[in-house]
Amino acid sequence: MTLSLTTQPAGRTAGTGAVARGPRRPLRSFWPQYLAVAPFYLLFLIFGLFPIGFSIYLSFTDWDGIGKIKFVGLAQYQYLISDPRFWNAVGNTLVIWLLATVPMLFLALVLAFLLHQNIRFKSAYRVAYFLPNVTSMVAMAIVFGSVFSDSFGLVNSALTALGVNEVPWLSSNWGIKITIAVMVIWRWTGYNAIIYLAGLQAIPTELYESARVDGAGNWHIFSKLTVPLLRPVILFTVITSTIGGLSLFTEPQVLLGNNGGTDEAGMTIVLYQYNQAFTQFDFGYGSAIAWALFIIALVFAVINWRLVRERSTDSSSQRRLWTATTRKGITR
Structure with a gap:
C-alpha cells in the first residue's frame, strides 16, 4: 500500500482551489x-x-x-440672453482678460528664464516678484487709484512732465480697462513666474549645455528650447489665468465701486452678478448669471484641454526634436 500525501496551498480549500476568506469585519468596526x-x-x-x-x-x-x-x-435665462448689461459685462471681462493675460504670461516667462540663469541674489528676486501676490487687494486698489487718478495721479504727472496730454484713466472706457489690466499684471506676474521657474528646473541642464556648444544664443535657447519644453506648463497657466480673468471682481469693485465706473466700463461678469444678487436682491437672476459664467469658463477650459491633448508631447520626443534641431546648427 502506497501512502500518498498531498498538501494544499495555504489559504485554499481542497478540491475547489478557492481562496479561503476570513470572517468579514462588521462595518461598525471601521467607525474611527x-x-x-x-x-x-x-x-x-x-x-x-x-x-x-x-x-x-x-x-x-x-x-x-x-x-x-x-x-x-x-424666464431668468431668457432675460439673460436679451440683457444688454450682461453682454456688456461679458465684453468688458474678455477685453480686460486679453489686455492682462497676454503681457502677464509673457513677462512671467521672461522673468522665470532670467531667474533660472546664474545670477546673484536669486532668492531675493523670487521673493520680490512673488510679494505682490500676497499683498492685500484692497490696499493695492487704493494705491493704484491714487497712481492712476485723473487729477493728481503720478502717471498723469509723469505724462505732463514729458509734455504729453493727461489721460482720463478712471473716467474713460479704455482707460478703466487698461488700469484694471495693469493691476492684474502687477499682482499675478510673479506668481506665474514661480510656476514657470519650477518647470524650467525640471528641464535637464545638458540640453542647455549642448545648445550653447552648438552656438545658440539666449534668444534661440529661449524660443527654440525653453518655450517648447514648457508648453504644458504654459497651457496650465493659460487655463488658470483664464478662470481667474473671467472671475475678476475685487479689482474693479474696490477701484471703481459697484457701478463699474463710467458707462460701466469696468463692470465684469462677477461684479454684475454681485450687483444683481446682493444690491438688487434678485437672487434668481444672480444665480442665472453665475451659471452662465460657469458655462463660459467651461468652454474655455475645454478649448485649453484640447490644446493640451493635441500639442503636448512627452519629454523624450521633445528631446529628440531639440537634438535634431541642434544638429542642423543654430547661429547666434
Whole structure:
C-alpha cells in the first residue's frame, strides 16, 4: 500500500482551489476611520455641495431673499440672453482678460528664464516678484487709484512732465480697462513666474549645455528650447489665468465701486452678478448669471484641454526634436 500525501496551498480549500476568506469585519468596526474623515465631508456638504445645488434651483426662480420663492422656469435665462448689461459685462471681462493675460504670461516667462540663469541674489528676486501676490487687494486698489487718478495721479504727472496730454484713466472706457489690466499684471506676474521657474528646473541642464556648444544664443535657447519644453506648463497657466480673468471682481469693485465706473466700463461678469444678487436682491437672476459664467469658463477650459491633448508631447520626443534641431546648427 502506497501512502500518498498531498498538501494544499495555504489559504485554499481542497478540491475547489478557492481562496479561503476570513470572517468579514462588521462595518461598525471601521467607525474611527469614518469619524476621522467625516468633518471634511460634512463641511463640504454644508458649504460646498448644498450651495451649488441651491444656486441651480434659484436660477429657475424669482426670489428676493425674504419672501416666498416663486418658480419661473427658464424666464431668468431668457432675460439673460436679451440683457444688454450682461453682454456688456461679458465684453468688458474678455477685453480686460486679453489686455492682462497676454503681457502677464509673457513677462512671467521672461522673468522665470532670467531667474533660472546664474545670477546673484536669486532668492531675493523670487521673493520680490512673488510679494505682490500676497499683498492685500484692497490696499493695492487704493494705491493704484491714487497712481492712476485723473487729477493728481503720478502717471498723469509723469505724462505732463514729458509734455504729453493727461489721460482720463478712471473716467474713460479704455482707460478703466487698461488700469484694471495693469493691476492684474502687477499682482499675478510673479506668481506665474514661480510656476514657470519650477518647470524650467525640471528641464535637464545638458540640453542647455549642448545648445550653447552648438552656438545658440539666449534668444534661440529661449524660443527654440525653453518655450517648447514648457508648453504644458504654459497651457496650465493659460487655463488658470483664464478662470481667474473671467472671475475678476475685487479689482474693479474696490477701484471703481459697484457701478463699474463710467458707462460701466469696468463692470465684469462677477461684479454684475454681485450687483444683481446682493444690491438688487434678485437672487434668481444672480444665480442665472453665475451659471452662465460657469458655462463660459467651461468652454474655455475645454478649448485649453484640447490644446493640451493635441500639442503636448512627452519629454523624450521633445528631446529628440531639440537634438535634431541642434544638429542642423543654430547661429547666434
